[in-house]
Amino acid sequence: MPTRALVFDFDGTLADTESAVLQAWQEVFRAHGTELPLDAWYAVIGTQHTTPAMFALLAEHAPGIDPEAMRPVTKARVHELLETLGPREGVESYLETAREKGLKLAVASSSSGGWVRPHLRRLGIDHHFDAVLTGDLHKAKPDPDLYLAALDALGTSATEAIAFEDTPHGVTAAKAAGLTCVAVPNAITERLDFGQADVVLPAFTAKPLDALLSR
Known part of the structure; x- marks a missing residue:
């Protein structure tokens, strides 16, 4: 047919928006003194669960973080990285x-x-x-x-x-x-x-x- x-x-x-999103999350994790495990990223890539999964994982390393306060900062960084992307x-x-x-x-x-x-x-x-x-x-x-x-x-x-x-x-x-x-x-x-x-x-x-x- x-x-x-x-x-x-x-x-x-x-x-290739995923590269920008991953970089932004890696920067967030490093700002809190830890590295984002790539296996955790690969487990959720292509689904709707990326953001909540990342915040949940970050909370394990940085208890007391406020996801709602961090969300607009992370989003702004992603958009900054995407400005020149074709x-x-x-x-x-x-x-x-x-x-x-x-x-x-x-x-x-x-x-x-x-x-x-x-x-x-x-x-x-x-x-x-x-x-x-x-x-x-x-x-x-x-x-x-x-x-x-x-x-x-x-x-x-x-x-x-x-x-x-x-x-x-x-x-x-x-x-x-x-x-x-x-x-x-x-x-x-x-x-x-x-x-x-x-x-x-x-x-x-x-x-x-x-x-x-x-x-």
Whole structure:
């Protein structure tokens, strides 16, 4: 069956926001005299649990911290780090080729709409997408709900869609919804296990969309 739709994760896939978020949390932990264990980070990456998990872990090393007081400071640092960030290399070529071929496009992200939509606009790629599904309105990955909602919004079936992900949690969600899944890990996630993915690419530039679709 021909491919009619592409569904992209946002954080770490369309843009490497995860590197900025991780750096901000590492700075917070170091400011409190400790290091952020990367295994703890990898356990929650790609889900909605990152912030509460990080504050809970920090509280073990720095009892008495006030998460609500720290939240705006951490958020501001993340935005500062993201100011010059663009789409991952090759992403815009994929989106333009998809549009030329008449494919429908969606974003399926565990992050909130308040995070995803402004970043899509800032990156200059928001106009490519027919639908944006986010974790404030749907169950977060690894639950398949975001992908099922994306298929419904695009009016297509799982067998006609390809998902693009950068984390094992995201791959699990896409496969549970029945989509073919292409993993495109970034510098933060490349060491993780992507055995569930149908295809693993080291970067979007490693294979043009035309070649991927003909595979």
